[in-house]
Amino acid sequence: MHGVTNLDELVAFLDAHNIRRHKIGVFDVDGIMRGKYVERDKFISVCKSGFGFCDVVLGWDSADALLDNLKVSGWHTGYRDAPVELDLSTLRHLPFEEDTIIVFGNFVGEYAKVCPRTLLQRQIERAAALGLVPKAALEYEFFLFDETPQSVRDKGYRDLRPFTPGMFGYSVLRSTVHSDIYHELFDTMVAMDCDIEALHTETGPGVLEAAIRVDDALRAADKGALFKTFTKVLAQRRGLMATFMAKWSSDVPGQSGHIHISLTDAKTNENRFWDPAGEHQMSATMRHFVAGQVKYMPEVLPMVCSTINAYRRMVPGVWAPTASNWGVENRTTAIRVIPGGAKGQRSEYRIGPADANPYLALAAALGTGLRGIEERLELPEIVRGNAYDAKGPHSVALPCTLREATLAFERSAVAAELFGTAFVEHYAATRHWEDRQFRKHVADWDLARYFEII
Numbered sequence: 001m002h003g004v005t006n007l008d009e010l011v012a013f014l015d016a017h018n019i020r021r022h023k024i025g026v027f028d029v030d031g032i033m034r035g036k037y038v039e040r041d042k043f044i045s046v047c048k049s050g051f052g053f054c055d056v057v058l059g060w061d062s063a064d065a066l067l068d069n070l071k072v073s074g075w076h077t078g079y080r081d082a083p084v085e086l087d088l089s090t091l092r093h094l095p096f097e098e099d100t101i102i103v104f105g106n107f108v109g110e111y112a113k114v115c116p117r118t119l120l121q122r123q124i125e126r127a128a129a130l131g132l133v134p135k136a137a138l139e140y141e142f143f144l145f146d147e148t149p150q151s152v153r154d155k156g157y158r159d160l161r162p163f164t165p166g167m168f169g170y171s172v173l174r175s176t177v178h179s180d181i182y183h184e185l186f187d188t189m190v191a192m193d194c195d196i197e198a199l200h201t202e203t204g205p206g207v208l209e210a211a212i213r214v215d216d217a218l219r220a221a222d223k224g225a226l227f228k229t230f231t232k233v234l235a236q237r238r239g240l241m242a243t244f245m246a247k248w249s250s251d252v253p254g255q256s257g258h259i260h261i262s263l264t265d266a267k268t269n270e271n272r273f274w275d276p277a278g279e280h281q282m283s284a285t286m287r288h289f290v291a292g293q294v295k296y297m298p299e300v301l302p303m304v305c306s307t308i309n310a311y312r313r314m315v316p317g318v319w320a321p322t323a324s325n326w327g328v329e330n331r332t333t334a335i336r337v338i339p340g341g342a343k344g345q346r347s348e349y350r351i352g353p354a355d356a357n358p359y360l361a362l363a364a365a366l367g368t369g370l371r372g373i374e375e376r377l378e379l380p381e382i383v384r385g386n387a388y389d390a391k392g393p394h395s396v397a398l399p400c401t402l403r404e405a406t407l408a409f410e411r412s413a414v415a416a417e418l419f420g421t422a423f424v425e426h427y428a429a430t431r432h433w434e435d436r437q438f439r440k441h442v443a444d445w446d447l448a449r450y451f452e453i454i
Contacts, residue, residue, distance in 0.1 A: 004088050007048055013091075014040065014101075021100040026053060026084055026107065027116055029430055030062045030306070031357030033229045035104070047088065050108065052081025058107070058114060058426075061433060069429045072114055072422075082111040090222060095191040096233065104222075113422035116359035117221070123367045123418075124217050130373065132263040132272060134366055135346075136220035139211040140354050141202050141255040142231060143248060144181075145241045152241065162206030163240060169203040181238070185210070188234055194223040204252040214260070217362060224257075224358035246305075246353035247312040254313030254320055255354035259365050260338075262346040263289065274345035280328045281339040290326055290347050291379045292372015293335050293365060297324040297351065298398055299412035301405040302431050303364040303419075308402050308438045310353045316388040321351050325383045325395040332387035334398075351398070360427075367418040402438075406431040 004010050013019070022043035025035020034057050038046065045051075059073025060066050066074070073079065086105035094100045107115035127134050144163035145152070152160060164174050175182055182199055189196050189212075198211040210231075212223050228244050235242040247254035263272045263285065275283035282290075305311060313320045321334035328337045336348040349365040371377075381394035399405035409415055410428035 004091050023102040025104045028057050047086050050085045053084045055082040067433045082107050083109045092192050095188050114426040120359045120363040123363050126370050131266045133266050134217035135262045136217045137214035137260040138224040139258050141209045142242050142244050144206045147241045164206045167203050171201040174201050194226050221358040221362045244354040246310040246355045253318045257352040257354040257356050259349040259352050260346050274342050287379050288373045289369035291377035293369045294324050294326050296368035300364040302409045303360040304352050323395045323397050327383040333383050403435040
C-alpha cells in the first residue's frame with residue numbers, strides 16, 4: 001500500500017509517519033485473523049528474519065478447541081512455533097488506532113503446505129505459467145444487529161434485535177437515515193486500501209451488501225479478509241454487531257460471498273475472457289475456465305462451503321445454488337457468466353457463502369477454472385430460467401452436508417493435484433472435526449421434535 005518493499009524503506013516509513021505501534025498477524029484455516037502487537041525493534045527484526053507463531057493457530061477451531069486428528073499441530077508437536085514470513089506489501093495504517101500499522105504474512109517451511117494464503121499464491125503461479133494474471137472482486141452480505149458480544153450470549157443467541165426492521169432491499173430511506181454508518185464504512189475501507197465499490201441494503205432486517213473493488217487475486221483475497229475483520233471491528237466500536245455467518249435465521253435469506261474472476265494477458269493486460277465474436281462474448285479461454293469450475297465444484301466444495309451452517313443456505317428459493325451448473329446473467333445457477341465487454345467480462349462463483357475463508361474459496365474457484373483451461377474442457381449445456389428445476393448431466397447436484405462434501409473432497413484426485421495431498425489431508429481433518437462437533441450436539445430442534453412425542 002505504501003510502496004514499502006525492503007527494510008530501508010520500512011524504517012524510513014516508520015520514522016516519517018511516527019509509527020509507534022505494530023500489529024502483525026496471519027489468517028487461519030477458517031479465515032480468522034490471529035495476531036499480536038510487537039514493539040519497534042521486534043517488528044523490524046521479524047520483518048527481516050521472520051518469526052514463530054505457535055502452531056496451535058493451525059490446530060484449533062474457531063472456538064479455540066484443540067483438534068485431535070491433525071498431523072501438523074497437536075500435543076504430539078508440543079505446539080512448537082511455526083515459522084511465519086511477513087509480506088510488506090500488506091502494510092496498512094489502522095484507521096481506529098493512531099500511529100499504528102498492521103502487516104500480515106504466510107506460514108513457511110513445512111507449514112506452507114497448509115497455509116491458506118500460500119495455497120492461493122500457488123494457484124496464481126499456475127496462472128502465470130499460462131501467461132495469465134487473475135483478477136478478482138469479492139462481495140459480501142452481512143447482518144447488523146443492535147447487540148453486543150455480551151448481549152447475544154446473555155440471550156443465548158435468541159430474540160436478537162436487527163439494526164433495522166423488516167425487508168427493505170436497495171433502500172434509499174435506510175441508507176440515508178443511517179448514512180453515518182455507511183460513510184464510516186466507506187472511509188474506513190478506503191483508509192485500509194480496501195475500497196468499496198458499492199454498498200446497499202439487501203432483503204432482510206439489518207442486512208447490507210458490499211462489493212469490494214476488483215484487484216489482483218491475492219490482493220482481492222487480502223481485502224476480503226480485512227473487510228470482514230474490520231467491518232466487525234467498526235460495528236462493535238459503535239455498540240453493534242456484524243455477522244457473516246451463512247444463515248443466522250430460518251426466517252430470512254442467507255448471506256452470500258460471491259467471487260468474480262477474470263483472467264488478463266500477462267503481456268498485453270487485455271481481458272482473456274472477452275471475445276466480441278464469441279457466443280455471449282465468451283472466449284475459448286473463458287469457456288474452458290467456466291467448464292472447469294462447473295465440473296470440479298462438487299469435489300472442492302468444502303473449501304468454499306466450509307461450515308455446517310453454510311449448507312443451511314443451500315436450499316431452493318433462497319438465492320443459493322444447489323447444483324453445479326452455469327448460465328448467462330442467471331442468478332439461480334452456481335456459475336453466472338457476465339458479458340461485461342472488454343473490461344467487465346467475468347465469471348461469478350455464486351455458491352460462495354459470506355462465512356467462507358476468502359483465500360481458500362478463491363483458490364478453489366481459480367484452481368478449478370485453470371484446470372479446465374489445462375484440460376481444454378468444453379461447457380455442458382447452459383441452464384436457462386430457474387436452475388432449481390434443471391435436471392440432467394448439465395446440472396449435477398451438490399453435496400448437501402459438510403460431511404458429504406468433505407468425503408468427496410478427500411477422495412478427489414483433482415483436489416490432491418491442485419492443492420497438494422498434505423493440504424487435502426489437513427483440511428479434510430479440520431472439516432471432519434467440525435462435523436463431529438455438530439453431530440454430538442443436541443439442538444433445540446431435537447428437543448422440540450422428539451422429547452415428548454416420539
